[in-house]
Amino acid sequence: xxxxxxxxxxxxxxxxxxxxxxxxxxxxxxxxxxxxxxxxxxxxxxxxxxxxxxxxxxxxxxxxxxxxxxxxxxxxxxxxxxxxxxxxxxxxxxxxxxxxxxxxxxxxxxxxxxxxxxxxxxxxxxxxxxxxxxxxxxxxxxxxxxxxxxxxxxxxxxxxxxxxxxxxxxxxxxxxxxxxxxxxxxxxxxxxxxxxxxxxxxxxxxxxxxxxxxxxxxxxxxxxxxxxxxxxxxxxxxxxxxxxxxxxxxxxxxxxxxxxxxxxxxxxxxxxxxxxxxxxxxxxxxxxxxxxxxxxxxxxxxxxxxxxxxxxxxxxxxxxxxxxxx
Amino acid sequence: xxxxxxxxxxxxxxxxxxxxxxxxxxxxxxxxxxxxxxxxxxxxxxxxxxxxxxxxxxxxxxxxxxxxxxxxxxxxxxxxxxxxxxxxxxxxxxxxxxxxxxxxxxxxxxxxxxxxxxxxxxxxxxxxxxxxxxxxxxxxxxxxxxxxxxxxxxxxxxxxxxxxxxxxxxxxxxxxxxxxxxxxxxxxxxxxxxxxxxxxxxxxxxxxxxxxxxxxxxxxxxxxxxxxxxxxxxxxxxxxxxxxxxxxxxxxxxxxxxxxxxxxxxxxxxxxxxxxxxxxxxxxxxxxx
Numbered sequence: 196x197x198x199x200x201x202x203x204x205x206x207x208x209x210x211x212x213x214x215x216x217x218x219x220x221x222x223x224x225x226x227x228x229x230x231x232x233x234x235x236x237x238x239x240x241x242x243x244x245x246x247x248x249x250x251x252x253x254x255x256x257x258x259x260x261x262x263x264x265x266x267x268x269x270x271x272x273x274x275x276x277x278x279x280x281x282x283x284x285x286x287x288x289x290x291x292x293x294x295x296x297x298x299x300x301x302x303x304x305x306x307x308x309x310x311x312x313x314x315x316x317x318x319x320x321x322x323x324x325x326x327x328x329x330x331x332x333x334x335x336x337x338x339x340x341x342x343x344x345x346x347x348x349x350x351x352x353x354x355x356x357x358x359x360x361x362x363x364x365x366x367x368x369x370x371x372x373x374x375x376x377x378x379x380x381x382x383x384x385x386x387x388x389x390x391x392x393x394x395x396x397x398x399x400x401x402x403x404x405x406x407x408x409x410x411x412x413x414x415x416x417x418x419x420x421x422x423x424x425x426x427x428x429x430x431x432x433x434x435x436x437x438x439x440x441x442x443x444x445x446x447x448x449x450x451x452x453x454x455x456x457x458x459x460x461x462x463x464x465x466x467x468x469x470x471x472x473x474x475x476x477x478x479x480x481x482x483x484x485x486x487x488x489x490x491x492x493x494x495x496x497x498x499x500x501x502x503x504x505x506x507x508x509x510x511x512x513x514x515x516x517x518x519x520x521x
Numbered sequence: 522x523x524x525x526x527x528x529x530x531x532x533x534x535x536x537x538x539x540x541x542x543x544x545x546x547x548x549x550x551x552x553x554x555x556x557x558x559x560x561x562x563x564x565x566x567x568x569x570x571x572x573x574x575x576x577x578x579x580x581x582x583x584x585x586x587x588x589x590x591x592x593x594x595x596x597x598x599x600x601x602x603x604x605x606x607x608x609x610x611x612x613x614x615x616x617x618x619x620x621x622x623x624x625x626x627x628x629x630x631x632x633x634x635x636x637x638x639x640x641x642x643x644x645x646x647x648x649x650x651x652x653x654x655x656x657x658x659x660x661x662x663x664x665x666x667x668x669x670x671x672x673x674x675x676x677x678x679x680x681x682x683x684x685x686x687x688x689x690x691x692x693x694x695x696x697x698x699x700x701x702x703x704x705x706x707x708x709x710x711x712x713x714x715x716x717x718x719x720x721x722x723x724x725x726x727x728x729x730x731x732x733x734x735x736x737x738x739x740x741x742x743x744x745x746x747x748x749x750x751x752x753x754x755x756x757x758x759x760x761x762x763x764x765x766x767x768x769x770x771x772x773x774x775x776x777x778x779x780x781x782x783x784x785x786x787x788x789x790x791x792x793x794x795x796x797x798x799x800x801x802x803x804x805x806x807x808x809x810x
Contacts, residue, residue: 451624
């Protein structure tokens with residue numbers, strides 16, 4: 196393994212160790228729940244970036260998260276299925292809907308695609324809010340079970356109902372999903388996506404079915420958004436008007452900002468953005484009204500000063516250091 | 522579902538009034554997008570600020586609504602000029618950065634509005650009192666008719682400006698072919714500033730109509746923004762008739778479908794509508810490549 200590879204592995208291990216140790220060190224329910232939502236956000240932005248690898252950007256990721264959340268909640272509540280079954284089903288439904296929508300949507304590009312996804316997410320959110328018989332409308336869904344007892348091969352029966360236990364479950368699911376997303380990006384499929392982003396006409400000319408690969412990227416990203424939604428639903432334990440607000444345009448805005456502030460060019464960028472900005476948001480809690488404003492100012496300053504995002508900082512420092520020393 | 526003729530007409534006229542507010546949003550958005558190639562995500566917040574500016578001009582300073590609206594449009598138009606110069610011009614090379622800047626601006630303006638004006642809903646003075654009689658026994662509120670008239674008037678002014686004046690033609694040229702326009706001596710920055718100013722003023726007018734007929738609050742912008750953006754896709758970029766047709770259709774969907782088919786179907790119908798349009802004509806109804 197070369198040096199860069201070693202650094203990558205070390206950084207990953209360090210981040211995971213830190214994530215495992217954090218709730219034990221802080222031992223507060225509040226911070227554990229903050230970390231849980233940060234981990235879910237990390238999955239959402241990382242999968243959002245998958246759509247960016249085909250050169251499109253989505254403003255509707257949160258809609259697929261909403262689909263996943265309601266699917267998992269309703270299946271545990273009405274069909275009595277265990278969480279271990281409903282979570283993949285949540286992802287699957289979100290992925291299938293994205294697959295069906297992908298064909299008409301991918302006929303347009305750029306801003307148009309972004310607008311369509313935005314409309315999709317708003318429609319899904321309003322549907323969840325207005326379909327009273329299924330989702331409870333304004334009263335919401337209350338009292339669906341948490342993750343409960345899951346049997347894990349090699350470990351036996353484990354109870355994930357507690358806050359800390361659920362955090363670890365979320366962390367494990369998200370780490371596995373991130374690993375899959377990362378491997379996909381480095382696979383042949385990922386390189387095909389890149390080829391489409393760089394030159395879609397060229398890719399089409401050498402025999403790549405551009406439309407199909409685009410739809411696949413969109414579906415995979417939405418699958419993981421659905422998983423994120425499922426994790427979110429059983430973390431909140433209730434999907435009411437408060438939750439439908441968190442499936443709204445504001446969350447889309449935050450996801451987009453996390454992605455670009457972190458740095459869209461590399462896999463780790465958006466995850467870093469999600470972690471750093473969520474922590475900034477949390478530490479700004481004393482001035483609650485101005486939390487969004489602080490994030491907005493950071494977003495604007497980032498695109499003005501370092502458009503590459505946080506991951507571009509080392510590069511910048513490397514370029515500036517010799518000039519400063521001379 | 523049984524509905525009376527009165528309810529039907531009420532829903533239709535409400536929908537038309539809403540639709541024309543969306544059209545005003547969409548005209549600004551398509552102008553800005555056509556010339557600056559920027560998705561102005563903060564346009565909904567501009568619309569909200571327009572409503573609040575006019576609220577303070579008319580309710581606190583006791584100006585008449587007409588004068589207040591004109592002044593409000595002027596102020597918000599100037600705000601647009603400032604935003605174009607300070608925020609969007611440095612970012613015009615990278616469209617994703619520009620979107621993020623617009624999104625950041627949304628957060629700043631929205632939380633600023635919550636901090637300054639509070640969360641509670643307010644109302645602007647009504648446009649016109651009393652009912653309006655159509656077809657004998659059916660009455661609809663008069664302010665809806667006035668709102669539609671105002672929006673139609675503003676759209677017509679914009680149309681004439683773009684078709685018949687030197688600056689309007691320069692803007693059209695700049696949208697159709699930026700490089701060609703530069704060769705003709707049309708400065709892209711000047712056109713961008715102009716489009717931002719006009720777009721923001723139109724959004725402010727839309728905000729005033731919405732604030733007067735319905736309610737105004739710090740979050741009022743996002744919904745109209747989504748509708749305005751959707752109109753661009755459905756109608757086709759840069760097409761005035763397309764925007765008007767799409768806007769009225771969406772307005773009628775919003776006004777009539779909830780009472781005809783229930784809220785659940787009504788919330789999905791704009792999505793179905795846009796999918797049908799895309800399958801038949803990806804460039805939008807009146808769009809071209």
